[in-house]
Amino acid sequence: MGIEGVSSLLLMRIALFVTCLMDQFRPEAAEATVSVLEHCGCEVVFDPRQTCCGQPAFNAGLHQEAIPVCRGAVRVLDDQITRGGCDAIVTPSGSCAAMFRHAIELLDGDDAVAAKRVAEATHELSEFLVRRLERIDVGASWPGRVAWHDACHGLRELGIKSEPRRLLEAVDGLDLVESSTCDRCCGFGGTFSTNLPGISTGMADDKIDELETLGIDAIVSGDASCLMQLEGRLEARGSRIRGVHLAEILAARETLTRINS
Amino acid sequence: MITPKADPNETGYIHHLHADQFDDLVPQALANVELRGALAKATNTIRNRRATALEEVDHFQELRSQAKSIKTEALAHLDDHLETFERQATANGIHVHWAADAKSASAIVLDIAIKNKTRLAVKAKSMVSEEIGLNDALIDAGIVPVETDLGEWIVQLAEEPPSHILAPAIHKRRREIRDLLARVLDRPMPDDAAGLTEVARHELRGHFAQAELGISGANFLVAETGSFLLIENEGNIRLTTSLPRVHVAVAGIEKIVPRLQDLGPLVRIITRSATGQAISCYQTLITKPKTSPEDDGPEEIHLVLLDNGRSKLLEDDLTAETLRCIRCSACLNICPVYRQIGGHAYGSVYPGPIGAIFTPQIAGMHAASQLPGASSLCGACREVCPVDIDIPGVLLHLRHRAAEGDRSTGDHPEGDPLTTKKNRSMRRGFRFWRWAMGSSRRFELFGAIGRLLATVIRQVPSLTKYAGPLASWTDGRTIPRSPGRSFRSGEMARRLRPEGQDRA
Numbered sequence: 001m002g003i004e005g006v007s008s009l010l011l012m013r014i015a016l017f018v019t020c021l022m023d024q025f026r027p028e029a030a031e032a033t034v035s036v037l038e039h040c041g042c043e044v045v046f047d048p049r050q051t052c053c054g055q056p057a058f059n060a061g062l063h064q065e066a067i068p069v070c071r072g073a074v075r076v077l078d079d080q081i082t083r084g085g086c087d088a089i090v091t092p093s094g095s096c097a098a099m100f101r102h103a104i105e106l107l108d109g110d111d112a113v114a115a116k117r118v119a120e121a122t123h124e125l126s127e128f129l130v131r132r133l134e135r136i137d138v139g140a141s142w143p144g145r146v147a148w149h150d151a152c153h154g155l156r157e158l159g160i161k162s163e164p165r166r167l168l169e170a171v172d173g174l175d176l177v178e179s180s181t182c183d184r185c186c187g188f189g190g191t192f193s194t195n196l197p198g199i200s201t202g203m204a205d206d207k208i209d210e211l212e213t214l215g216i217d218a219i220v221s222g223d224a225s226c227l228m229q230l231e232g233r234l235e236a237r238g239s240r241i242r243g244v245h246l247a248e249i250l251a252a253r254e255t256l257t258r259i260n261s
Numbered sequence: 262m263i264t265p266k267a268d269p270n271e272t273g274y275i276h277h278l279h280a281d282q283f284d285d286l287v288p289q290a291l292a293n294v295e296l297r298g299a300l301a302k303a304t305n306t307i308r309n310r311r312a313t314a315l316e317e318v319d320h321f322q323e324l325r326s327q328a329k330s331i332k333t334e335a336l337a338h339l340d341d342h343l344e345t346f347e348r349q350a351t352a353n354g355i356h357v358h359w360a361a362d363a364k365s366a367s368a369i370v371l372d373i374a375i376k377n378k379t380r381l382a383v384k385a386k387s388m389v390s391e392e393i394g395l396n397d398a399l400i401d402a403g404i405v406p407v408e409t410d411l412g413e414w415i416v417q418l419a420e421e422p423p424s425h426i427l428a429p430a431i432h433k434r435r436r437e438i439r440d441l442l443a444r445v446l447d448r449p450m451p452d453d454a455a456g457l458t459e460v461a462r463h464e465l466r467g468h469f470a471q472a473e474l475g476i477s478g479a480n481f482l483v484a485e486t487g488s489f490l491l492i493e494n495e496g497n498i499r500l501t502t503s504l505p506r507v508h509v510a511v512a513g514i515e516k517i518v519p520r521l522q523d524l525g526p527l528v529r530i531i532t533r534s535a536t537g538q539a540i541s542c543y544q545t546l547i548t549k550p551k552t553s554p555e556d557d558g559p560e561e562i563h564l565v566l567l568d569n570g571r572s573k574l575l576e577d578d579l580t581a582e583t584l585r586c587i588r589c590s591a592c593l594n595i596c597p598v599y600r601q602i603g604g605h606a607y608g609s610v611y612p613g614p615i616g617a618i619f620t621p622q623i624a625g626m627h628a629a630s631q632l633p634g635a636s637s638l639c640g641a642c643r644e645v646c647p648v649d650i651d652i653p654g655v656l657l658h659l660r661h662r663a664a665e666g667d668r669s670t671g672d673h674p675e676g677d678p679l680t681t682k683k684n685r686s687m688r689r690g691f692r693f694w695r696w697a698m699g700s701s702r703r704f705e706l707f708g709a710i711g712r713l714l715a716t717v718i719r720q721v722p723s724l725t726k727y728a729g730p731l732a733s734w735t736d737g738r739t740i741p742r743s744p745g746r747s748f749r750s751g752e753m754a755r756r757l758r759p760e761g762q763d764r765a
Contacts, residue, residue: 018748024708025741027748046757048749051704057691061660065691069698084759156640185597189637194733198291201737202601232738
């Protein structure tokens with residue numbers, strides 16, 4: 001107990017795996033991820049040699065394309081743990097975190113060993129904050145009513161369920177409501193979303209129909225890909241609900257007076 | 262060994278399989294508003310019942326792992342258990358037949374039917390009988406098969422295949438059923454479910470009394486005692502297996518369990534997973550034909566053990582998981598894809614997540630390779646599976662086999678022409694993706710181009726038709742609003758660079 005208590009107080013050095021999608025399409029959420037980690041006393045390192053975890057090709061069954069990309073990510077991150085002095089890898093995506101578990105079987109030889117190290121060191125953001133740092137209140141304030149969307153891989157492969165909810169409940173001014181379709185897939189599924197667009201948007205509608213009844217300002221998720229799907233459908237339907245990444249809320253320090261005015 | 266042994270290179274057979282038309286069947290299903298309404302309502306009801314029923318079980322995960330290990334153990338020594346079953350069942354007076362494929366299974370049943378001068382056969386709901394196309398084989402021989410499960414009877418009258426493993430007519434709303442019965446029976450029908458069920462009861466009772474043959478499937482075969490168990494709610498299985506003079510059961514070889522006591526956990530978990538019941542209304546455990554005139558039940562019982570491509574799945578631990586399935590349908594009821602399109606769109610009598618892995622593995626990838634793509638890999642199916650089948654894992658395995666092949670295929674991609682064509686075009690895209698992701702400089706360059714394209718397309722949406730897969734994305738969704746820069750090009754990312762890496 002004593003040692004664990006002390007270690008969480010010590011400065012942890014974190015390798016950020018930002019994910020390709022967030023890097024290019026949601027830089028503010030990536031920066032929010034860094035801010036939250038730094039606020040919690042971590043030193044964050046970003047190795048720009050990283051690109052993608054390889055999941056899109058892997059899920060399509062295209063191992064020949066997935067392997068080199070996945071190997072690239074594994075080598076960069078493994079280097080950060082073994083030689084770069086990093087204690088853990090944090091990623092603002094449950095899906096990409098789960099991909100490193102598949103990498104153990106996808107890669108071979110030394111790369112498989114490295115993949116195992118990377119998979120073990122990798123934490124999704126909310127899981128890292130709550131389980132590893134034991135932080136619930138990160139000093140955030142965000143005025144608004146939100147519902148949480150459990151991203152499938154975070155929920156079912158990493159077992160993340162209570163962590164984001166606890167973090168959100170501790171946010172000043174935020175009103176978290178439970179959606180009865182919170183654990184239903186948004187319909188993204190990588191290439192699935194463009195291979196079978198009708199089914200994919202139908203799945204999003206299934207959730208959105210319910211979200212519209214909750215009177216929420218935003219749907220919050222831990223995965224940029226689910227948000228891209230839900231926001232794309234919400235906007236096409238002309239909804240006033242927007243998508244927000246968990247990190248963006250946890251890093252927010254918005255004054256609460258705005259909601260009253 | 263299983264005799265006659267199925268040729269390991271031969272794929273099995275699934276009757277009326279048209280899973281290669283999946284791409285055409287999906288839009289039809291999506292356009293059917295009635296169907297989607299019926300599916301949403303019915304699957305919601307069943308999944309809520311299931312969740313409630315499982316909350317009442319104290320140690321669900323323990324029960325689940327017990328069920329899983331019984332099935333895993335049974336499959337690990339399948340040949341031994343089957344031989345024990347045959348020995349015990351034969352000693353009990355049951356005639357055991359081995360069918361390597363669908364055709365020989367149908368032939369065995371037909372032979373029994375003809376020997377017993379069958380004109381009318383009553384049938385209990387059986388997926389295996391759908392798989393081998395038994396009804397068509399009987400009809401061709403001049404024998405009338407009558408389905409006696411309410412849902413199965415409805416789809417038989419509608420001349421449709423079942424659209425769900427457990428609830429064959431789940432796609433039909435009540436008024437549709439009313440109109441169907443009014444048309445077929447040529448008289449006005451009541452509006453309420455109870456009234457319609459009463460009509461079915463009267464219609465079917467006469468058939469039970471007249472039939473020379475009763476045909477059923479089996480939920481579990483018990484090796485130790487040579488018995489087999491049937492689970493149901495309507496009582497029609499009890500009648501099918503006890504009123505006619507002869508009873509034939511057809512069962513896949515994977516239905517075996519070693520011991521009688523194995524039925525305890527399996528029954529507890531199957532009824533809860535299937536219909537959300539702590540126990541179903543009837544469990545019929547059949548061990549022998551009647552031995553004296555005072556007994557009830559058939560004079561003659563036959564059991565046909567069907568391989569039809571199943572033993573081939575045992576060669577690999579992952580594919581063997583498919584055979585653990587106890588056909589509860591929990592994966593269908595939870596699946597968000599099944600919920601959108603229903604069972605008929607899969608083009609196989611085995612639809613939904615389990616159908617998407619069972620169908621191509623039994624009938625061959627050449628006949629059903631599009632089905633493994635019919636999933637967002639959300640994993641809800643694995644979560645509810647009472648025997649913990651790694652359905653997403655098998656889906657990934659099959660997608661890989663369709664795209665590249667593996668050791669089991671001699672590294673030859675295998676799939677229907679459309680899947681092969683699609684995979685080829687996907688590969689072209691992913692080859693470029695692989696190159697673009699191969700260096701951080703290219704990643705940043707193509708990221709910037711991607712953001713620029715997204716900005717342009719947001720402003721001029723008509724351009725999407727030139728944008729490949731993006732065209733499917735914008736069919737119902739907007740393109741994400743692009744930020745003016747990437748994370749890595751920002752101030753913060755530069756500050757976070759590890760020592761000794763001054764440039765990207």
